[in-house]
Amino acid sequence: GEDVEQSLFLSVREGDSSVINCTYTDSSSTYLYWYKQEPGAGLQLLTYIFSNMDMKQDQRLTVLLNKKDKHLSLRIADTQTGDSAIYFCADNMLTFGGGTRLMVKP
């Protein structure tokens, strides 16, 4: 079946930029999503990108898509302690990665 892979853990200092990476295998993916999950909560949609786009920016969030390498990244500018959570990428809402735990140190 199709697969989505993410690194497990990322630690940054408050005010730095965070970059969370994701690779996927389904070449027919048309929408790719980033979700945030805080402890004990459901998933919150952060942003998404359509497959004909290379980049999408939304306030502090920048999504980059490299279709050739099937690589997706989420950059969070000026990372805050409130950004500490688990981040999931997903393709077409069908396959989710295992999640990247972001820890932001004051």
Next chain:
Amino acid sequence: EAGVAQSPRYKIIEKRQSVAFWCNPISGHATLYWYQQILGQGPKLLIQFQNNGVVDDSQLPKDRFSAERLKGVDSTLKIQPAKLEDSAVYLCASSRARDGYTFGSGTRLTVV
């Protein structure tokens, strides 16, 4: 707008018992998903509905899991009989279009 409602919030049952989860999507959302999220993992799609029709149930263990969405609104997911490995959070999500998906808070199931 109100969010996706799920109940119960928590459920503890013994193995071989039955359990049912309920989801009320956002009004007007035609697409509804059920996911299983095991601790430390990403959500795994169990079933996708479009209105009251099943679009994808390829990962639903049909020998013990069943789901329905009567009248294209509320949905229930049932497990009968439950196994220890079914312990997980069951998440429901809904959407009107592909640019906006909303998840409920989930039902945490513990099978002992």
